[in-house]
Every structure is written in structure tokens, then in C-alpha cells.
Amino acid sequence: MRLALAQASLIRHRARTVLAVLGVAVAAAMLLDMVMLATGMRESFRELLLSRGFELRLAPKGTLPFDTDATIPGVTAVIATLRTNPDILEISPVLGASIHILAGNRDVSGSALGIDPSVQGDYELLSGRDVTTPDALVANDHLLSQIGARIGDTLDVATGYDPQTRTYSGQRKLVVTGRVKFIYGANDQSASAMRRETLEGMGRQARDRASLFMIRVRKGADAEQVRDWIERQLPNVTAISIATAIAQVDERLSYFRQLAFILGAVSLFVGFLLVTTLVTVSVNERAGEIAVMRAIGVSRSHVVEQVVLEGVAISFAGAVLGLALGLVTARYLHTILSAFPGLAMAIDFFLFQPKAAWSALGLLIVSGIGAGIYPAWRAASLPIAESLRREAIA
Amino acid sequence: MSPNIGGQGPIVSLRDVRRDYALGAERVHALQGVTLDVERGDYVAIVGPSGCGKSTLLNLIGVIDQPTSGTVAIAGKRVDAMSDREATQFRLRNIGFVFQRFYLLPILSALENVALPMAEAKVSKAERAKRASELLAYVGLGNRERHRPSELSGGEQQRVAIARSLANGPTLLLADEPTGELDARTGTEIISLFQRLNADGTTIVVVTHDEDLASAARRKIHMRDGRVVDG
Numbered sequence: 001m002r003l004a005l006a007q008a009s010l011i012r013h014r015a016r017t018v019l020a021v022l023g024v025a026v027a028a029a030m031l032l033d034m035v036m037l038a039t040g041m042r043e044s045f046r047e048l049l050l051s052r053g054f055e056l057r058l059a060p061k062g063t064l065p066f067d068t069d070a071t072i073p074g075v076t077a078v079i080a081t082l083r084t085n086p087d088i089l090e091i092s093p094v095l096g097a098s099i100h101i102l103a104g105n106r107d108v109s110g111s112a113l114g115i116d117p118s119v120q121g122d123y124e125l126l127s128g129r130d131v132t133t134p135d136a137l138v139a140n141d142h143l144l145s146q147i148g149a150r151i152g153d154t155l156d157v158a159t160g161y162d163p164q165t166r167t168y169s170g171q172r173k174l175v176v177t178g179r180v181k182f183i184y185g186a187n188d189q190s191a192s193a194m195r196r197e198t199l200e201g202m203g204r205q206a207r208d209r210a211s212l213f214m215i216r217v218r219k220g221a222d223a224e225q226v227r228d229w230i231e232r233q234l235p236n237v238t239a240i241s242i243a244t245a246i247a248q249v250d251e252r253l254s255y256f257r258q259l260a261f262i263l264g265a266v267s268l269f270v271g272f273l274l275v276t277t278l279v280t281v282s283v284n285e286r287a288g289e290i291a292v293m294r295a296i297g298v299s300r301s302h303v304v305e306q307v308v309l310e311g312v313a314i315s316f317a318g319a320v321l322g323l324a325l326g327l328v329t330a331r332y333l334h335t336i337l338s339a340f341p342g343l344a345m346a347i348d349f350f351l352f353q354p355k356a357a358w359s360a361l362g363l364l365i366v367s368g369i370g371a372g373i374y375p376a377w378r379a380a381s382l383p384i385a386e387s388l389r390r391e392a393i394a
Numbered sequence: 395m396s397p398n399i400g401g402q403g404p405i406v407s408l409r410d411v412r413r414d415y416a417l418g419a420e421r422v423h424a425l426q427g428v429t430l431d432v433e434r435g436d437y438v439a440i441v442g443p444s445g446c447g448k449s450t451l452l453n454l455i456g457v458i459d460q461p462t463s464g465t466v467a468i469a470g471k472r473v474d475a476m477s478d479r480e481a482t483q484f485r486l487r488n489i490g491f492v493f494q495r496f497y498l499l500p501i502l503s504a505l506e507n508v509a510l511p512m513a514e515a516k517v518s519k520a521e522r523a524k525r526a527s528e529l530l531a532y533v534g535l536g537n538r539e540r541h542r543p544s545e546l547s548g549g550e551q552q553r554v555a556i557a558r559s560l561a562n563g564p565t566l567l568l569a570d571e572p573t574g575e576l577d578a579r580t581g582t583e584i585i586s587l588f589q590r591l592n593a594d595g596t597t598i599v600v601v602t603h604d605e606d607l608a609s610a611a612r613r614k615i616h617m618r619d620g621r622v623v624d625g
Binding site: 004005007008009011012288289292293294295296297298299300302383384385388389391 | 449450453456458459478479482483485486487489490491493495497499500501502506510511514515558559562570
């Protein structure tokens with residue numbers, strides 16, 4: 001009966017209730033987006049790191065992968081050391097460098113990864129074939145469109161540009177064998193990959209070096225233990241597990257999370273105030289009716305329940321509508337944010353997780369209960385005789 | 395229409411009841427030592443000029459207000475110092491209220507409005523529907539059960555309110571200006587209904603300015619300046 005009465009009270013002023021629900025829906029959408037934003041980048045980064053199954057990454061001591069031009073020397077020796085640990089299944093050394101593709105008067109710059117195609121975890125082949133020969137190169141669509149090349153074309157590729165002498169340290173003809181998508185690459189990045197020895201051969205630096213090692217551990221092995229073992233065995237590297245990487249990302253994203261937290265809290269508070277205002281106005285309008293209900297024997301607790309139910313009903317309806325609205329706005333905001341230069345394509349700012357939706361819904365319902373408390377207290381505290389007298393005078 | 399509280403003696407008994415209000419810096423003496431008995435089965439009209447304390451007296455009898463001093467007993471039970479919870483339960487089981495403005499819930503049907511106090515008294519759904527239907531038939535609205543208040547005339551709405559006041563078989567029916575918002579013809583219908591209710595055993599106390607309604611009562615109590623002056 002109380003549910004019916006709460007519903008009756010809301011239906012009585014349909015337009016007002018609809019507007020309040022819409023207001024809560026906007027606040028709920030904002031809250032959901034902020035909850036998604038607070039966790040989305042972190043979760044999508046974790047999924048990105050796990051996507052190819054490499055649990056550990058080795059970078060030159062004190063650096064993060066590709067943070068600097070520093071490299072780890074002695075790839076062969078490093079691999080030999082790593083192979084002595086039975087928990088390590090696969091080792092993928094990667095060398096990073098800048099390249100220049102020379103086409104007539106044009107010089108298109110981009111990045112190149114030197115990899116071992118049998119164990120690489122940096123890209124997915126979209127068409128064509130992988131870099132199975134020393135003169136092969138695969139590139140992403142952005143680079144191919146910039147230079148107007150297609151699979152089968154031969155490119156004049158150079159590395160080690162010296163701006164003072166305007167010369168390159170190495171230059172070589174490479175054949176485009178495939179179109180690829182770089183997993184960790186940004187939308188606007190011109191990227192390519194070739195065999196590591198090919199890239200090394202084009203540079204001035206010593207050979208047998210890598211910017212990064214990606215390591216896959218045996219199923220069931222403790223990646224943190226392997227990480228500790230590597231750092232003991234190889235003092236010139238920093239071993240980064242996915243947990244460490246996420247902790248580092250967390251640290252760098254703390255600004256985002258704080259912003260999301262503040263905006264989410266503001267949204268929740270706005271929704272709370274909206275519902276409190278509406279239900280308080282409704283209680284004030286119905287003072288006489290509530291006094292009569294109390295006079296005919298309706299208990300205070302039941303009046304409180306009815307009023308709180310009104311708050312919860314508005315919040316719940318707004319939350320459900322806001323969930324849909326939040327998902328739509330999240331997609332739109334993602335397209336804006338993902339256009340930010342240098343961000344990996346696979347990073348999703350607003351990763352939808354059912355937990356986030358439940359959290360937002362739960363927060364709104366709790367806020368709806370909270371929003372109903374003040375008007376419910378007012379309704380329950382109305383002096384019956386005095387309220388009836390005022391009504392009679394009015 | 396059987397009352398919930400049995401026993402002998404007056405159904406309403408007030409002894410030297412005073413009720414003061416604070417009105418800004420002033421103190422208003424709404425009731426100044428009222429002593430009054432109402433016998434079981436009686437039909438009493440309280441009359442007097444506006445502001446003489448009629449409604450205040452009715453509120454004290456109806457246990458929705460408490461006296462500043464003095465005692466109020468209903469069917470021998472002291473009600474002047476009850477807790478809110480006790481007073482609410484007492485009203486639910488023993489007192490029926492009829493107001494000038496009907497105060498029906500607009501979104502509920504006539505039947506649901508009548509069933510509301512029974513739901514509060516935890517009467518089963520089937521029993522509520524049956525009794526509400528019987529009560530509506532009693533007040534002459536057997537064919538209007540599914541109608542909402544907005545679909546009923548003022549007189550019909552007041553009859554639904556009367557049926558609601560009888561829902562839990564009250565000991566006492568209190569009415570505050572029940573014909574105040576009705577035209578003369580409809581007011582007469584309500585007066586007839588009250589007479590029928592009284593004839594069927596319900597004790598009624600009504601506050602009114604309506605001479606016809608007051609004349610229909612068995613006993614008339616005149617009030618002036620917070621005192622009973624006659625009756």
C-alpha cells in the first residue's frame with residue numbers, strides 16, 4: 001500500500017516528476033561516466049598489457065619502456081640468462097628507433113620496431129605477410145597513407161638522421177610485406193616494424209641490443225617472483241610486472257581519478273539536492289493530507305517509509321535512465337579524449353564494467369534514501385492538529 | 395459499526411481541560427477549564443462562534459492534540475498523555491475522523507481510500523476489499539467503488555470520507571464541519587447519513603456552524619471563549 005501511495009504521490013504531478021527524473025538521469029549519467037573514467041583507463045591499460053600474454057617487461061635500469069633512447073646491450077647474453085629460469089616461456093626483444101622514408105623530395109618520419117617475428121607481441125597482422133625476410137617491413141595504415149604506399153612497394157628507409165650534417169647513419173631498400181595494427185600504438189602514429197637485425201644494421205650503435213624485452217612466464221608461475229629473480233640476475237635492467245606497470249600508471253593517472261572523483265561527487269550531490277527539494281516541496285504541499293493520514297491512524301514510520309520511497313523511486317528511475325544516457329555520453333566523450341595525441345588506440349577512457357554501473361546505481365539509491373530523510377522527517381514531525389488548523393485557515 | 399472499546403460510563407470524559415498556545419509572544423488560552431461527558435450512543439453537536447475552541451476540543455477528544463492541563467478519557471482510558479505511537483494506535487482502532495475538506499487521496503479509488511485505514515490495521519487484503527465495499531454500500535456509493543475522488547461530487551466524496559472513518563469500526567466518530575463545503579441539498583444527505591449512523595449505534599461528536607446539522611444532533615453544546623456555556 002505504501003508503494004502505491006508513493007507512486008500515487010509521484011503520479012499526481014507527472015510533469016514535475018518527469019523533470020526530476022530527467023535531472024537525476026543527467027546526474028546519474030555524469031556519475032556513471034566519472035566512475036567509468038576513474039577505473040576505465042586503468043582497466044583498459046591492464047587488459048592491453050595482458051592482451052598478448054607477456055606478463056613482464058624489461059627496460060634499461062631506471063627507465064620505463066620506450067621512455068628514453070637507452071637500450072639494453074648484450075641481447076644474446078640476456079636471453080641466455082633468462083633461459084636458465086624454467087618459469088620463463090618466451091622472450092621477445094624489441095628495439096625501437098626513428099626512421100625516415102625518403103620518397104623524392106619528401107622525408108616522412110615515423111617509428112620502427114625491430115622485432116623477432118616468431119615471438120613478437122607488438123602488432124597484429126591485418127593483411128599481407130610478416131617480416132620473414134631481412135628486407136621486409138610492415139607498417140600501419142597511418143604510415144602507409146602518409147607515404148602513399150601499398151603492400152609490395154619498395155621503400156627507401158633511413159635511420160640515424162643527423163640534423164647538422166643532414167645525413168643518415170644508415171639507409172636501405174625495404175619491401176612493404178604487410179599491413180599491421182600496433183597494439184600499443186596511437187591513432188596518429190606512423191609506425192612500422194622490421195626484423196631486429198635489419199634495424200640494428202641501419203644504425204651507428206653497437207649491435208645486439210634492445211630497448212625492451214617482453215617476457216611470457218609459464219602458466220601458474222608467480223610473475224612477481226620471476227621479476228625479483230630477473231632483477232637479481234640482471235642488475236642493468238628494470239623488470240616491470242603488469243602489477244608494477246599498473247601501479248605506475250595509477251600514479252600518473254591520479255589527476256584523472258581525482259577529477260573524476262570530484263565531478264562524480266558533485267553529480268551525486270546535485271542529484272541528492274534535486275530529489276530532496278522535490279520531495280520536500282511535495283511534502284509541504286501535502287501537509288494537510290499527511291496530517292489527515294496521521295489522524296486516521298497511519299503511523300509516523302509508515303509516513304517516513306512512504307516519503308523515503310518517493311525519493312528512492314525518483315532516484316531509481318533516474319539512475320536507470322542515466323545508465324543508458326551515461327553509456328551514450330561516454331562513447332561521445334571517448335571519441336573526444338582518444339583524439340589526444342600519443343595515446344594508445346586500445347586505451348578506453350570509459351571502459352564499461354558492470355561493477356561500475358552497479359556502483360553508480362547503488363550510490364544513487366543510497367543518495368535517494370538520504371534525499372528522502374529530511375522531507376520524511378518533516379512529514380513525520382508535522383503536528384497533526386496544527387497542520388489541520390493551518391489547512392482550514394488556508 | 396460495533397465499537398472496539400466496550401465498558402460502562404461516558405465514552406468521552408474531560409475534566410478541567412485547558413489548552414494554551416503560544417502565538418508569537420502572546421499566549422492564547424484556547425480552552426479554559428472544560429469539563430464534559432459524552433455518553434455512549436449519543437450524537438453531540440458542538441457549536442459556537444469561530445475561535446471559541448470547538449476544533450481544539452475536538453482535536454483533544456480525537457487524540458491528535460494534548461491538553462496543557464486536565465484529563466481526557468475515552469471509554470475510561472486516559473488519552474491525554476499518550477505517546478505518539480500509543481495515540482496513533484488508539485486513533486486507528488477507536489476513532490473515526492471526518493473533515494470539512496474530505497482529504498481523500500486523489501489517485502486512489504473510492505474503495506482504496508476506504509480500505510486505507512484497514513491496511514494500516516493489518517486487515518487482510520480480501521477482508522479489506524469486502525468491508526470497504528460494504529461500507530461504500532452503507533453510505534449509498536455501492537456503484538462508485540472504482541471511481542476516483544475527481545470523478546465524484548462533493549457530497550459523494552464526503553460520503554467516501556465517512557465510509558473511511560468507519561473502516562476499523564470506531565468507538566467514536568468525530569466530524570469537523572462535515573457540511574462546510576457542501577451545498578444545502580448535499581449537506582442534508584450527510585446529515586441524514588449521520589442520523590442513520592447514530593441510530594445504528596455510533597457515537598458522534600460534530601463541530602459545526604451548520605444549524606441544520608446541529609439541530610439534527612441529540613445534544614447541543616455551546617462554547618464561547620474556550621468554555622462550555624451551555625449543554
